[in-house]
Amino acid sequence: MSGGTEADPTVLHALDGGVSWITLNRPEAMNAVTWDQRERVIALLADASADPAVRAVVLTGTGRGFCAGADLRGAPAAGRERVPGDVARTIRLGAQRLIAAVLDCEKPVIAAVNGTAAGIGAHLAFACDLVLAADTARFIEVFVRRGLVPDGGGAYLLPRLVGPQRAKELMFFGDALGAADAERMGLVNRTVPAGELEALAEEWAGRLAEGPTRALALAKQLVNASLDSDRATAFAAEAAAQEINMTTRDANEGVASFVERRAPEYRGY
Structure with missing residues (x-):
């Protein structure tokens, strides 16, 4: 490879x-x-x-x-x-x-x-x-x-x-x-x-x-930062990450695929 x-x-x-x-x-x-x-x-x-x-x-x-x-x-x-x-x-x-x-x-x-x-x-x-x-x-x-x-x-x-x-x-x-x-x-x-x-x-x-690339990036950041954060900081970061992620095409595709009962097609953005 x-x-x-x-x-x-x-x-x-x-x-x-x-x-x-x-x-x-x-x-x-x-x-x-x-x-x-x-x-x-x-x-x-x-x-x-x-x-x-x-x-x-x-x-x-x-x-x-x-x-x-x-x-x-x-x-x-x-x-x-x-x-x-x-x-x-x-x-x-x-x-x-x-x-x-x-x-x-x-x-x-x-x-x-x-x-x-x-x-x-x-x-x-x-x-x-x-x-x-x-x-x-x-x-x-x-x-x-x-x-x-x-x-x-x-x-x-x-x-x-x-x-x-x-x-x-x-x-x-x-x-x-x-x-x-x-x-x-x-x-x-x-x-x-x-x-x-x-x-x-x-x-x-x-x-x-094949996954939702930006969601994975944000999840990685949250997990890495959580080890050095208190609960309030971690919860605030989580809410902010979700807010950012919902602006992506993949997040909307994920929700739409759930509603339409089909497999999602993520493109990484």
Whole structure:
């Protein structure tokens, strides 16, 4: 489902049936993400938000790794000795921008985790709206093994997905978590045999691509914001989202199809 370009063979991209397929393609490095790859993925996610032809996004990888973390060897050289503030700036403009690009994408994003997802690679998967995993996939909070603090939004994402105690267990020990255990914890929506992963991703992405795209975008925003909101704020946001959504063609089509007892035909606007 993915086709690359000569200009950027390490990130393959294809648009098929309203689905933007973004595939990390450095299998020899378990898809450890470089600076250039990160910037390309961020750009493709921004394009997906703006392009009405894109109705859903799938993130995946080639080979045995989904994404084995960050590979900083391709980062632009600073040209000077590191000074206080450089590390925080690098994280803010790098790993955090990548995770924010997934969270802020206006189209639903599916992670099809084909193999090891470690460090920022695990957080890239957890930031997606839906996570599908091959039964051979593993998730590793690898930071503690290197004496590092989790970055790329890990301490934000994990407690919201599995609670603070489970999040601390994963971060404190850095043990590899198999796909089946990740599903039981609630980090993965569905685990399937490796040979069935692409077909399931196609099926789920296809269903999303046929859905009311703007309603899905607003629902995504509401759910993400609800985790940081009080009830009054969340209820006000919900009412405002419904008000906005009722101006769309798809919302009116949904109501009309119900009244007319027929299947709706959503067009994404």
